[in-house]
Amino acid sequence: MARFLLRRVAGIVATLIATSFAIFGSVHLAPGDPASFLLGGRSASPAAVAAIRAQYHLDDPFLVQYVKWAGGVVTGDFGRSAQFRQDVAGLIMARLPTTLWLVGYAGLLILIVGLALGVLAALRPGVVDRLVLIGTGVATATPSFVAAMGLISLFSLQLGWFPAFGNGSGFGDRIVHLTLPAAALSLTFAGLLARVTRAAMLEELGREHVEVARSRGIPGSRVMRQHVLRNALGPITTVIGTVVAGLLVATSIVETAFGLSGVGQLLVGSVTVKDFPVVQAVSLLVVLAFVTANLIVDLLHPLIDPRLSHAKGGAS
Amino acid sequence: MTTPLLEIENLNVQLAAGKAARPILDGVSLHVAQGETVGLVGESGSGKSVTCRSVLGLFPEGAQTCGSLRLDGNDVLTMSPTRLRELRRHDVSMVFQDPRASINPLRRIGDFVTEGIRAGGVPRKDALKRAGELLESVGIRDPRAALRRYPHEFSGGMLQRVMIAGALAGEPRLLLADEPTTALDVTTQAEVISILTDLRTERAMGMLFVTHDLELAAAICDRVYVMYAGRIVETQSADGLFGRPRHPYTAALLASTPQLDSDRPPRSVPGRPVSLAETSPGCAFAVRCAHARPRCTEHEPVQREIDGAHVACLRAEELIND
Amino acid sequence: MTVLPIHRRKILAPLTRLAEGDKLVTAALAVLAVLIIAALFASLITPHDPEAIDLSAALSGSSADHLLGTDQSGRDVLSRLIFGAQTGLLGPLLVVAISTVLGMLLGVAAAWLGGAVDSLLSRTMDFIFSFPALLLAIILVAVFGVGLTAPVIAMSIAYAPYVGRLVRSVALQEMTRPYIQAYKVQGWSGWVICLRHLLPNIAPLILAQSAINFGYALMDLAALSFLGFGVQPPTADWGAMINEGSAALLQGATLPALAPGVAIVITVVAFSIVGEAIADRVARREQR
Amino acid sequence: APRAGKGGGSAAFEITKDTAPAKGTVDSVTWSLYAEPQSLDYAYAFDYSPNTVLANVCEQLMRITPDLKLEPGLASAVASPDPKRWVYTIRSGVRFHDGSTLTADDVVASLRRHLDPKVGSYWVSAFQNVKSIEKTGPMEVTVHLRKPDQLFNEEMGTSAGSIESAAFLAKTGAGYGTPDGGVNCTGPFTLDTWQKGQSITLKKYDGYWDTTLTPKVNTVKNVFIQDPSARVNTMVAGEVDGGYLVPATGFAKLRAATNGTLYFGPSTTAVSLIPTNLKGTLGDVRVRRALSMALDREGIVKAAAAGGGTPAKAPAAIGAWGIAPDAAKGYYDKLPAITRDVAGAKKLIQEAGAAGKKIVMATSTMSPEISVIANAVQSAGQAVGLQVELKAVAPDAYTALFSDPKAREGIDLVMTIWYDSTPDPLEFYANLQTGAFPNYGGYSNPEYDALVDQANSQADPSARTATVAKLQEIAVRDMVWIPLYEVPHTMFLNNRVTGAPTSIAQLQYPWAARLGSAG
Amino acid sequence: MTEYALEVEGLRKSFGGHVAVDDVSFSLRLGGSLAIVGESGSGKTTTARMLVGLERPDAGRIRVGGRDRSAAARGRATRLARAREIQMVFQDPYLSLDPRITVAECVEESLRLHFALSPRQRRARRDALLARVGLGEREADALPRRLSGGQRQRVAIARALATEPKVLILDEATAALDVSIQAQILDLLAEIRRDTGVGYLFVTHNLALVRHVADDILVLYQGRVVESGPTRQVLSAPQHPYTRLLLHSVPRHGWDPAQIAADRRALAAALQETPNPPASTESPHHAPDTNPTKRSAAQ
């Protein structure tokens, strides 16, 4: 187990190094002079440009720049935002709580609503199943920004139930402020999870061991819990893993649509003005979250399916 | 013969209307007495499994049934769901063909063996203790450790023993064995069969043993039913069946099975086995039958008793001398 | 006389077989047909020039002349919606085409060649996989600028591992089937077996996945347009229309933003229904 | 006198010069900003949101009042012993927010930062004629110029003239003006907290020297609300007490609001088209004029500004003539009227032989006006036989159009919303001098250049404006920029509070100091 | 020397640490018939796969008609030449045909690859082959999905015969079929051997079957050859205890399963092997004692 974990963490580190190199490298490819942006739209005397270039190490060879940057990243120094003239780490840290709250809240909604609907559809073939299928079909097809518009017009403008902007502070206030964004964010994913749950459960329902359990006089609810739902957890967990990762990127859209100041909006804002240090840092963070989520899923799988713990070569 | 343990009379199973509507069983009648081992043989699609499962009240989705299916005199077809569950837990158990598919791979062996009795309210500790004894009785070494292991840690033969232990947990009086050894090696098959036969004598259980291996049926059964296309075509004692098959189908089946002890090469039967839905009026076997006469395709043969054998062949009497 | 109808029936046969009388699938196919026709013949069927402005008629509501009203510049929303189907379908089509081809190559190569090639390709796919599509698109937009190109390239790359992993696992499964081995024993070369037998047999599954990916690509591209990274004004594009139209919501004009939003939802739903219908057919065929 | 807009029936607006004075104190006020300031370093304060905050926190040498007049600020007196020298006498007894006392050293340090290329000040053009900045006494600073520069003194009323404690600048270094480093200037409010990404809270500064501007509000919380709809909605819902720069799309809604008032105030803002390539199709003045004639300005005002604007005759708004508002009206009236004349424009294009020629106009999703105007230009071009191609660029690229000549390659026309920081129209017209940075099209006219220099050496405002009037005439005649419309400065104010100036001078004037309770 | 169609010497193959086939040697006479028997996981299929080149042997020699084919095939010519030497029929009739290719095309493909025939000649040859295995025109145009298991196995045999091989390997080729159909296929195979002189290598665990189809027999146990010889001799006087056990295990009248179980344990103890090795030591790809006999209903 420890060896497996070590190998996976090493894999993640390798991925992150490759990722950071890819991101840094692609940004380096970008046409245009970063210095011209740093001068913020005012007359750029050659002296000023030279000063900026020196300040941001733009004249060093690419590899030197990369090593300097990567060295900083390791110590938590992601460089300085050109746009905000602040340390990128500070910029992100200030916005991280909002994003985490949003992701957490949405994640919870997705889990509860998605699982409940999926299970319901699997258990009640016929009208209920059909309704859930149609509902989740539309939900998965509704982009979060479209949902955002609908939710804002209805709940905050027409009905006035929720505030139209702001992150909120304190628990209750945050919940109130983040309800609509979390709903918009979770719509697609909850629909997806419901569908996957339904499909996984139906697949399990068709398995022989379920029929065997029935043939042994086990009550239906128990069969559902211990054989169907339990065995469907594998694919469900996989989907939850990708959903968690997908959420982090989707926040950029939702935060922009709701005017929340979080990491996603920071990313979008930074891309619009080519504030590369921020783009690099946020991208790296998202990738880190993505691979971590996948690692957790991979660690969960052997717990769900004992067959996998052996296959992975872990000592039992 | 006293009242049989299991008595199926004139069971018809039909898939409901719609595209897939078709008959599966037609007038199946069979009975199993206490302590008796009854074989059910036939080629694939003949309806052996459907017959077997129907004893537990398990039918394909949307199936319509008629006839009667009594266990100890109680009709399974009209039982309440609660009573049916009781029956499955305590009275009848089934051993399936593929143990690896039949046992939930994600749960421990102990869970599998005990789940039936625990659903009946037996506390966990007692159930586990009982499960340990059961595993021991089917020849699993270190049963206490085995309870904590997972199905994938067992070979197929061992897993089939686990399945048998699970089937025995509710102390059933009737054991349904649907090709329990088809997936196993010949040597492993012998071990599993020996366990089954031992247990049957120990517990005086009735057993309905489904197989397509005539030799195997001959070796362990008291009586054998032969099925073809959803109907029972012949019933006899095992010895009788193999010595003097009365139905041309039984005879053909026997002839086509390679024999280890005889030099007579397997004789092939033309055509292929059909399912009930594919049959035309009259005898379903007529198209493949060397002895068929035109009337065979006109009248459906009724079962008659001939020398203690029940045969559904119009020419059964004529053919005795062949 | 009879040649034409027979011919036509042949063309439509796979579709009618797919629909199999299922009303939902039939409706989805109809929606797609309408969309494709709208995209192909947009200039013939639109009531107005999608870029013709009429400032005096800005944000007029639904009327006989403008069924879906006008936007801030007084452009006809319906016409823009119809033209929007062009970029709306072209972008995802490119993404799906490129990513499917790429994923198929990667997946089949990994499965067929196995060994070191497999682990190298699988690692590569894992690596790409760790970039969410939208993130990769955003990075490429940051680097190469806005427009359809960078997002399409980014998403083609990002979607490829999804196809690649599917193809690899399906191909691995298919390769254990004796018919593939029989062809090897017959002396066929790996290429021929892959192209003639392996790929066609896994193609329906890939097609199903592609249809579903199409919907996702459409949503992602629309999201990028909404963020201002994708298709740029004045080109009519659903995502961009929502972006422009959302400002008018305050002025009480919902149609400029609502109409493209609904169009996206309907299109994606239609694609996913068709994708699932294909997957369903494959699954049922497998069962037989 | 109030000026009525002619944006069409319901959209008409009225200019309100000021709001009623505050009657009492209020503990706290929440104010909306449309974006988070990227920095509170005055050297980079060149946008609405940082200026709106800094106006209350960092005071300048000079002060521009709400009625767009220049008056002494931290310099108690200013003198120009000769045209190439400005001598500032520093006000005594002024304390920075940390309690230290303002001296000439602070002024020198603050101003010299604009000259330092490492700083990269956004205000560097204000200092283009500065030779040196010297301390000439304990409380006196002298600025030496290379050539006469009247504008320089006026720029001292903008962030170019903001004064920061030299010690604080030295101490914070690169962190100056960031949420972590903060600022330590003088002004009626101190920077209290900067919650990154969310809000900047200002606190009343008790030691402020100018007792006429003693705040009546203890804290002002500036919240950042980027989304225009959200900004309007929070105003209507009373979640914020007010805000400047109200989105045009929200006018109707805010007018109808019962909990506050939408004000239109004096402004120096005008929206124009800038021909950025005078060597291409737009090189011919007839083509530029034709395009101007073909434009539907009323329609544009209605669609792009929701009626909140008036068609313009000149590229500098009439409000930019703050130093001589009455004379300005006369000059403005003399300018040829702009009437829409598509047929005439078409003829003009034919004369110029430009029929069918191509013009590339940049457009962007950056703000909704841009695309509406771009569409209008395209349709006007079509009407007169020009082929207008819209080239969409990303927001960053759109910004770059104004800073990077390379970014403008291949683009003939861009739209801009231009405001002047000073009340002097010369600020705008100096831009069109040969070689000036914002002379994006590379317009060059010796007569014009001479007049700019002349105006910049005329100390007397009326003489100077007379010269600028000539500049205006030439600029309009040559259509160096194509004027579209002028927009008023907008503000929404909750009924609870009053006193905030409506004028665009709020960008440098401590507007929050006048804010207080309405009843 | 050349009297042998197939000669195998010291064949060995291991997967990971597990030796699946260990030092297996045998030979098959021209037109002869040899059966490889053994319990599940004894290495029968692995041996067969090595013979046709689907698996690379770790050690050992395989010769067909005197030509060595132990090394991997390089180039098209070798590949084709080898395909004309040995062909194989697989166990599962439902998975051994490409579902998209018609029966006729399936056979024709093979002819096209191996022989330069005119289209007419090819069609004639194809029809002859199909007729040979008892399939008519109606089946020729059908897709495999329309055929029963027995018919599919006939197609597979026709396809294998198309290359005119010297040796045909039948890996449990009748195990998935009903006995009545199995008998038909066995008849067919016997006929073909008589007519063409092709040699058979039967891979099976059914000893009763072996008695009727094979001249010689090779008993594998845990990858090793434990006994070999003429079928009659081995079946009537088995030498190795494992062969005896196998023989006794075949169900028949008077069969005593309890005795067999005891014998089996005794044998395992004697050979110091566990009768049922825990699956964890086995490859996850292969569940060793599940006979993959997925008997689907022939529709």
Ligand SMILES: Nc1ncnc2c1ncn2[C@@H]1O[C@H](COP(=O)(O)OP(=O)(O)OP(=O)(O)O)[C@@H](O)[C@H]1O
């Ligand atoms: N769940 C089901 N749904 C539809 N048809 C079924 C179902 N189960 C069985 N059948 C049909 O019933 C007929 C008999 O099937 P059954 O499984 O009883 O055959 P069998 O004799 O057990 O064959 P085998 O030897 O292959 O197990 C077949 O034609 C089969 O297709």
Ligand SMILES: Nc1ncnc2c1ncn2[C@@H]1O[C@H](COP(=O)(O)OP(=O)(O)OP(=O)(O)O)[C@@H](O)[C@H]1O
């Ligand atoms: N590709 C493979 N990877 C790993 N192990 C394998 C592989 N193929 C076969 N084995 C192992 O090699 C051993 C022999 O397998 P093989 O399939 O040859 O047995 P068999 O005699 O054909 O058995 P059966 O009767 O079940 O077909 C088994 O233990 C199996 O697990």
Ligand SMILES: [Mg+2]
């Ligand atoms: Mg069965």
Ligand SMILES: [Mg+2]
């Ligand atoms: Mg095998």
